[in-house]
Amino acid sequence: MGFLTAFSEIGTVIQTIISLKQYFATDNEQIKILENTEKRLEKIERKQLIESKELFKILRESTNDRIIHSKQIIQGLFGEYEDYNVANKVINSKFSTSADIPNTFEFNAKDFTFSSYGTAGYSKKLDNGKGVIVFHSTDSDKGRFFLVRWGIGWYYRTHLDHQSFLGFPVSNEFATKPAGRTGSKQNFEGGYIEYLAEHDELRIFRTSFTGVKLVVSHKF
Numbered sequence: 001m002g003f004l005t006a007f008s009e010i011g012t013v014i015q016t017i018i019s020l021k022q023y024f025a026t027d028n029e030q031i032k033i034l035e036n037t038e039k040r041l042e043k044i045e046r047k048q049l050i051e052s053k054e055l056f057k058i059l060r061e062s063t064n065d066r067i068i069h070s071k072q073i074i075q076g077l078f079g080e081y082e083d084y085n086v087a088n089k090v091i092n093s094k095f096s097t098s099a100d101i102p103n104t105f106e107f108n109a110k111d112f113t114f115s116s117y118g119t120a121g122y123s124k125k126l127d128n129g130k131g132v133i134v135f136h137s138t139d140s141d142k143g144r145f146f147l148v149r150w151g152i153g154w155y156y157r158t159h160l161d162h163q164s165f166l167g168f169p170v171s172n173e174f175a176t177k178p179a180g181r182t183g184s185k186q187n188f189e190g191g192y193i194e195y196l197a198e199h200d201e202l203r204i205f206r207t208s209f210t211g212v213k214l215v216v217s218h219k220f
Contacts, residue, residue: 011046013055013077014038020076030070036062052078053114053163067109074112081120081137084108090135090145100131100149107135115167117189123162130154134168146172152186152193155202155218165190165206165215191215 017038024030040058044050055077059068068074071083084107095103111122120138125131130153135145146169148156162168167189176185176194183196191206202218 007049007051008055009046010041010044010048010050013050014041014046016077017041020073023076024072030073033059033063033068033070033073051114052118052120053116056112056114068112069109078120079138082135082143083137084111084122084135086143087122087135087137087145090143091133094145098147100126100147101133102126105133112137113162115162115189116164117167119168119189121162121168123168125157126153130157132157134162136168141168141170146170148186149173151195151202151220152184155193155204159218160204166193166204 017034021031021034021038024034037059040062041050056068056074059073059077060066075081087107091101091105091107095101095105105124105126107122107124111124112120113123114120119136119141122135122137124133126133126149130150132148132153133145134148136142147153148169150173152173156166156169160166169186169188171187173184173186173195176183181196181198183194183198185192185194190208191204191212194203194205195201196203200220202220204215204217206213206215
């Protein structure tokens with residue numbers, strides 16, 4: 001199940017919802033969610049394109065912003081994905097090897113989100129004020145999680161986030177020596193953040209088909 005990639009026509013989404021209503025014919029709660037979603041979509045031009053994250057927002061609003069618990073509805077609209085139970089099993093296996101992940105950490109349904117590139121996953125801030133953990137539920141990094149920590153994590157969670165041009169992280173932080181200087185770097189879907197220890201400075205880069213561009217720098 002699931003038809004949506006990054007974009008789809010509203011009319012196609014509505015037809016899929018009609019099919020799901022037939023599938024959930026005896027489940028009144030699911031039918032109500034789908035009918036409310038359909039009513040919201042009917043107010044939009046049928047040929048207009050909708051992004052996956054916008055459709056999910058409408059789905060949330062259709063339940064008065066309550067958590068969407070039905071994996072079947074989300075799969076029907078967005079396709080197969082790893083849920084938060086899988087994410088927690090993966091993270092639990094790393095507790096003993098990473099001091100940055102607290103033993104009490106866990107994702108739940110409300111952490112489900114989309115990056116600016118349409119990747120579904122779970123994103124949650126750590127209580128230390130700096131770290132963010134992101135689990136990829138779809139696409140090429142499906143089933144993997146990445147930790148954005150320390151200065152890079154602080155900047156990512158306070159000045160950008162997964163809805164920015166950077167999107168989800170696609171690597172953990174690793175040591176580098178840019179231009180012979182000691183530093184570190186972390187890659188994201190749409191660019192990377194580089195830390196230069198010598199200057200105690202972050203540099204945020206955007207990557208695209210036109211090349212690499214320095215967007216902003218930040219001195220601590």
